[in-house]
Amino acid sequence: MSSEFDFGGAVPAWGRSAAEYEAFFALSNVPLSARVLDCGGGCSSFAAEWGGKGRFVVAVDPVYSSSGRDLEANFKPVAARMLAGVQKTRERFLWDRYGSPESCIRVRRDILATFLSDFRSGTASGRYVAGFLPSLPFRSKSFDLVLCSHLLFLYSAEFDSETHISCLREMLRVGREVRVFPLLDMAGKRSGHLDRTIKTMRNYADVEVVPVPFEFRRGDTNMLRLKT
Numbered sequence: 001m002s003s004e005f006d007f008g009g010a011v012p013a014w015g016r017s018a019a020e021y022e023a024f025f026a027l028s029n030v031p032l033s034a035r036v037l038d039c040g041g042g043c044s045s046f047a048a049e050w051g052g053k054g055r056f057v058v059a060v061d062p063v064y065s066s067s068g069r070d071l072e073a074n075f076k077p078v079a080a081r082m083l084a085g086v087q088k089t090r091e092r093f094l095w096d097r098y099g100s101p102e103s104c105i106r107v108r109r110d111i112l113a114t115f116l117s118d119f120r121s122g123t124a125s126g127r128y129v130a131g132f133l134p135s136l137p138f139r140s141k142s143f144d145l146v147l148c149s150h151l152l153f154l155y156s157a158e159f160d161s162e163t164h165i166s167c168l169r170e171m172l173r174v175g176r177e178v179r180v181f182p183l184l185d186m187a188g189k190r191s192g193h194l195d196r197t198i199k200t201m202r203n204y205a206d207v208e209v210v211p212v213p214f215e216f217r218r219g220d221t222n223m224l225r226l227k228t
Contacts, residue, residue: 048118146175
């Protein structure tokens with residue numbers, strides 16, 4: 001793992017926006033009626049933004065058992081370390097979307113604010129559900145599309161191949177299609193679990209690596225798509 005971004009596991013305070021999801025999951029072809037699950041959504045604002053447009057989105061993450069205040073408190077120390085890490089490794093990234101490391105931090109702060117403004121009411125309405133892979137609290141085929149952002153393959157040092165496969169099988173249980181981004185690990189290298197995972201998952205679904213219209217880390221331009 002790249003030591004600049006070693007937080008000892010997933011970083012839920014570091015969320016992504018709906019615009020980012022739409023790009024790195026290539027969501028332009030998703031019907032308005034689709035039931036979408038954001039698996040491991042953390043503090044991303046995707047569910048809040050799409051839900052605000054009348055789209056059906058549920059986000060599931062173990063951190064949703066925490067309070068909004070606790071989630072907000074996690075952001076400041078994470079942001080300081082992320083800023084230092086990105087500044088140190090700036091050449092690994094393309095800056096046409098965000099402009100600068102400092103601007104990227106501001107974007108993440110705005111995403112957190114959007115998430116927090118929706119979290120309490122969204123939890124009450126069932127938009128945010130506390131749960132974790134590989135045992136999701138949903139009936140089989142409850143969703144048309146399951147998204148998994150910045151968890152599998154990114155954290156290749158924390159999760160072995162068997163865990164990746166178990167998680168993908170569980171996402172396929174609850175959804176008809178699964179999309180995962182990114183496919184590079186924390187060091188920006190192709191995940192060492194990817195080839196084995198693809199080979200195994202082809203026993204259960206149609207699997208393909210799909211180019212997407214998004215690149216922040218250099219070379220990080222593909223998602224994994226699985227369909228039953």
